Amino acid sequence: MNFFKEEYPATKEEYQTNQMNVMKLIKESKDAFPILPKHLKTYHFKDVYEEVGYKVVKCSDNKQRKCKAIKFNFEYEGHLYSELFYINQSQSIGTSKKQISAILGVDFLKKHKWSIDLNKRVINT
Numbered sequence: 001m002n003f004f005k006e007e008y009p010a011t012k013e014e015y016q017t018n019q020m021n022v023m024k025l026i027k028e029s030k031d032a033f034p035i036l037p038k039h040l041k042t043y044h045f046k047d048v049y050e051e052v053g054y055k056v057v058k059c060s061d062n063k064q065r066k067c068k069a070i071k072f073n074f075e076y077e078g079h080l081y082s083e084l085f086y087i088n089q090s091q092s093i094g095t096s097k098k099q100i101s102a103i104l105g106v107d108f109l110k111k112h113k114w115s116i117d118l119n120k121r122v123i124n125t
Contacts, residue, residue, distance in 0.1 A: 008043065019043070048073055057086045077125060083108055 009015045022040050036042065052069045059065050067086035074081055109115065115124045 015043070052084070055086060057088075059088050076123075079125075081112065 009018060018040060022036065022042055025034055025036065025040065050071045050073075052071050054066050055069050056064050056066050059067070065088050067088045070085045070087055072083050072085055112125070116122070117124060
């Protein structure tokens with residue numbers, strides 16, 4: 001989840017002022033990706049995920065464990081989605097316990113009536 005972590009300004013007002021100044025600079029610039037002054041920063045993951053606490057859940061090895069609850073908000077093909085994930089860091093996938101992998105599971109696919117065509121490698125919504 002470290003990929004989504006960003007250091008945000010201390011107050012909501014500072015964040016909003018930063019965002020307005022960034023958008024103004026982008027609109028006024030002739031460059032597709034203008035270089036921002038050091039006092040401005042773009043934020044990509046604000047409100048994408050939110051840590052919402054802990055819950056005891058059954059893990060893939062059928063054992064009950066206390067896991068971190070993460071709410072993941074995203075947009076796909078113009079539709080907004082919000083899904084709750086339970087992250088068990090003791091069973092994390094990867095070379096480091098800080099590296100976590102998660103996928104949208106069958107429950108999510110059923111809930112939103114999605115299907116995956118594995119041959120064509122596409123998601124049908």
